[in-house]
Amino acid sequence: MALVGNLKDLKLPSLIQLNCMERNTAKLTIEHSGKFGFVYFENGQVVHAEYDPDIGEKAVFRLLTLYAGKFKVESGIRAPVRTIHTNWNNLLLDGLHQLDSMDDNPERRYDHLFERLFTVKGVKTALIFDKEGAIIANSSGKSQSEDALHALVLNAADKIGMLLKREGPDYISISAASQKYIYAKYNQYFVLLEMDQKIKLDVVLPLIKQALA
Amino acid sequence: MIEDILKDVTEIDAVEGVYLASNRGEILDARGLSFDMDALKELSRRLLSISAFYATLGKKVTELEFYWARNFITCKVSDHFMVVAFSHSTQVHSLLRITLNVTMSKLLENKKFNKWVKSHLADRTYIIKKCEWTEAEEKLLAKLK
Numbered sequence: 001m002a003l004v005g006n007l008k009d010l011k012l013p014s015l016i017q018l019n020c021m022e023r024n025t026a027k028l029t030i031e032h033s034g035k036f037g038f039v040y041f042e043n044g045q046v047v048h049a050e051y052d053p054d055i056g057e058k059a060v061f062r063l064l065t066l067y068a069g070k071f072k073v074e075s076g077i078r079a080p081v082r083t084i085h086t087n088w089n090n091l092l093l094d095g096l097h098q099l100d101s102m103d104d105n106p107e108r109r110y111d112h113l114f115e116r117l118f119t120v121k122g123v124k125t126a127l128i129f130d131k132e133g134a135i136i137a138n139s140s141g142k143s144q145s146e147d148a149l150h151a152l153v154l155n156a157a158d159k160i161g162m163l164l165k166r167e168g169p170d171y172i173s174i175s176a177a178s179q180k181y182i183y184a185k186y187n188q189y190f191v192l193l194e195m196d197q198k199i200k201l202d203v204v205l206p207l208i209k210q211a212l213a
Numbered sequence: 214m215i216e217d218i219l220k221d222v223t224e225i226d227a228v229e230g231v232y233l234a235s236n237r238g239e240i241l242d243a244r245g246l247s248f249d250m251d252a253l254k255e256l257s258r259r260l261l262s263i264s265a266f267y268a269t270l271g272k273k274v275t276e277l278e279f280y281w282a283r284n285f286i287t288c289k290v291s292d293h294f295m296v297v298a299f300s301h302s303t304q305v306h307s308l309l310r311i312t313l314n315v316t317m318s319k320l321l322e323n324k325k326f327n328k329w330v331k332s333h334l335a336d337r338t339y340i341i342k343k344c345e346w347t348e349a350e351e352k353l354l355a356k357l358k
């Protein structure tokens with residue numbers, strides 16, 4: 001039976017450690033924003049990895065940067081090719097070391113925030129944008145064509161605040177097209193979370209507030 | 214009759230007031246609110262504009278909520294009208310949402326209300342066409358389309 005879960009709950013380093021220490025031969029599949037990555041284990045060693053466009057160690061290092069994504073471990077599946085010859089311990093240490101040094105990279109500045117936000121149940125994507133709607137960071141990596149929409153929504157919310165002799169609201173929740181969109185202030189920027197329609201706002205809003213703190 | 218329907222909302226503790234507006238931004242009834250009619254109409258236009266922006270992208274808004282530290286606005290949006298309620302306690306959010314859902318269904322069954330709605334029919338993007346926008350907003354609207 002396959003082991004399935006989400007990287008939000010079980011991080012990739014733990015998954016690699018688990019499979020290697022158990023001396024497994026298995027295929028680990030990770031899906032993040034519609035993109036698939038694979039890590040193959042053979043007798044407790046990582047022997048091959050793919051994450052488009054990378055293969056081998058580089059693919060493992062990129063997969064280690066993912067803070068969320070569905071995963072599946074299927075036992076007994078062998079790698080189609082061997083591209084990794086480094087011992088799993090060293091591979092993991094190298095990867096985590098690279099991850100630490102990448103924290104200074106501006107493109108990854110918001111990864112820890114996304115990681116916290118993705119621990120909130122129901123969060124599908126997260127987006128950081130400025131008052132003009134320009135995208136600062138996007139968890140899904142997909143192109144965003146709705147920047148004008150977000151700027152217009154915030155502008156309208158500010159006007160609503162002014163009419164009520166207040167600042168713009170701290171949070172806005174919009175139910176539309178089977179989704180819930182939550183806009184929240186984040187320093188000088190704004191965060192937009194696309195969430196399951198079924199989430200209970202009273203439950204998730206304090207968690208979102210905590211993640212943004 | 215409509216007054217009685219809205220009364221259910223204002224009877225909830227911490228609810229300051231509630232009002233009913235068409236998709237054109239016309240106010241049918243308001244209870245418990247201290248705003249003058251012009252302010253209420255402007256507020257409706259802004260709320261409806263958010264629904265209109267989403268409608269432009271093919272997304273139908275059914276609910277809008279705005280949170281401040283101690284204040285809360287919830288707005289139920291249907292194809293032709295919206296109900297907006299104001300409260301100042303987070304304790305009543307769930308009850309308020311449920312009551313507003315009931316209010317929406319009661320309104321849809323009310324003959325007087327349906328007659329009024331029919332005389333104020335407008336699609337969800339009506340407000341974009343009819344409102345005045347600043348130059349910056351015009352640019353954003355052009356990008357939206």
